[in-house]
Amino acid sequence: MSSPERWSQPQPSGAPAATAASPTAEQVIAGLRATSEGGPELVQLLTPEGERVEHPDFHIDITPDELRDLYRDMVLVRRADREANALQRQGQLGLWVPLLGQEAAQIGAGRALRPTDMAFPSYREHGVAWCRGVHPNEIVGMFRGVDHGAWDSVAKRFHPYTIVIGNQCLNAAGYAMGQRFDGKVGDDNGEATMVFFGDGATSQGDVHEAFVWASVYDAPLVFFCQNNQWAISEPTERQSRLPLYQRARGYGFPGIRVDGNDVLASLAVTRWALDECRHGNGPVLIEAFTYRMDSHTTSDDATRYRLSTELEEWKLKDPIERVKVHLSRNGFADHDFFDGVQAEADELAAVLREHCVNLPEPPPGRMFDNVYAEPSATLEAQRDEYETYLAGFAGGEH
């Protein structure tokens, strides 16, 4: 980089400038502070050591079968995530957005949804997608560059990934308003909507506006914020002075901070929040306190801005390990079960790889499809002109 930028952004005196290899002391402290324990308000039902604990407000009755299912979900989505990450490294995907470390938050939230509920993801919600019946095969196309998302968002009630940060929160607020206008809110059979976004998104105007709209229209909307501590390179401290869940209070609805690495707590809190919405007591904000164990995307290098010790610390709170320990210690699962899940995960990865590398290239004309619902003569003329141009090369000697 040339010098003008360096001159225009003087470093505070006394603080050594960050280099590519080492963050400043300030950045280290910010990172560690942001990724502390989550505070006394953190709702937890399964400790990192795999111990069940009770919480005065949130309770969950869960069978060993259900526990095993949650474990299986998390192992499968992590395996698919790692396979997709590898596919990017091998040049088969242009980009991948890892979910590593956020499996419990996403599976807990995703399994709390009913088929009649609606979900609006950001772009890292591969675990929620799984719960909505969206196969990883349907996700990789957009990262290979063959489409902008392949799943049927209407049938699956899982909106397309939204890449512009925070936009989806307003779209979700509108959808949830529609659920209320349609008379689908008010009892146990009510519908609800959940929208997913990150800690960085909480600085976007659209997220704040969505808080306003959802609250003044009593929309049945659960705001599910995965605070994974890092918005690319910026710690949560750069987004907020106070814990994110406390923001809800200013808008007049409840905010809960849940251990996002605890699938049981995530499930219990999200079920409660969705039920509140179904009964007409929405909206609710959930801050799932978790950690992005990989980089922001495959294009990012997290070693430039955070310490490896931070990652090591969070590995001790791994969302999958604690369930495995709990299942083993209580005799809810044996080696055969764990081996079986692993085999299933490897099979899923193989299916994903096979599908990904064989995705057909889109024909050039496809870029003109579906720009409008009602055809545009101008655009059709442009398509015809380009296809005629391309046809001119057929059998040519260029």
Next chain:
Amino acid sequence: MAAPTMDRSTDTPSAKPQTITMIKGLNQALRTEMERDPKVIVMGEDVGKLGGVFRVTDGLQKDFGEQRVLDTPLSESGIIGTAIGLAIRGYRPICEIQFDGFIFPGFDQIVSQLAKLHYRTQGRIKLPIVVRVPFGGGIGAVEHHSESPESYFAHTAGLKVVACSNPVDAYWMLRQAIECDDPVLFFEPKRRYHEKAELDLAVAPQPLFSSRVLRKGSTATIATYGPMVRTSMDAATAGAEDGLDLEVIDLRSLSPLDLGPVYESVRRTGRLIVVSEAPSESSIAGEIAAKVQQECFYSLEAPVLRVTGFDTPYPPAKLEENFLPDLDRVLAAVDRSLAW
């Protein structure tokens, strides 16, 4: 271009022609469509109890209730963003942006989501949303109340952009826009809001995305839209006294452009003047000039000229008469074209 099928079942066939203002035409279009389809809703700032700052939505909330005519938070991104969610849910929202210059907080939702969701989902999600925008100057307003931002939206694939110029078009075009399955940016020339015309429901409307020759002529062609249609017609009337026989075309649709009638006209007259309030750089007027030189190159007797607002921010109200094209500037351009 295929005409949207207009369901006219709720019109009273025996209704006599009535004289209406543009505001009344817009209001009646909203009312008719709301009666026709319970999924049609109106949302915007002050559109309910107040009836809109221009009274376009007057009386609608009283008759259709607060759930179909929403006084929204003061949040343009929210108006567009929630309309998208409501449309996914099956509604057909009509969003009012109070003034042209206030659309920009909603710009992100318009270009990132409204324009692209149909494309992104391979056509699975349709967003039949109309964004109504009172636009243009000439009303002596403070800053941000007199702008002509239509080019931004015409530049964005996935949006359709239209501008009405008279009360009858206001009525029919708004109805057609509401029934269109694509998002439509609907620009209303606010300084023409109180002009009157006779609306005869027995006369079938022309398709929404089509232009119209308003005045046949042989000397030169004027292509224009929105508030400048009236200005251009006045210029043609004044020009006639000087022996000029000007053809005037109301473009009506800005995206897609329906330039067939313009080409046909230019091939006869050999001269084209495009008139709009928007600044000329990278504008719709520029796009028309480009297309016409491409299609009518050998017919042109002079370069295509543009009479537009200047490439400045909209000036303070005391200067707006200098900024806005008027009859004299249009005729001066005709003279320049003829002298070429």
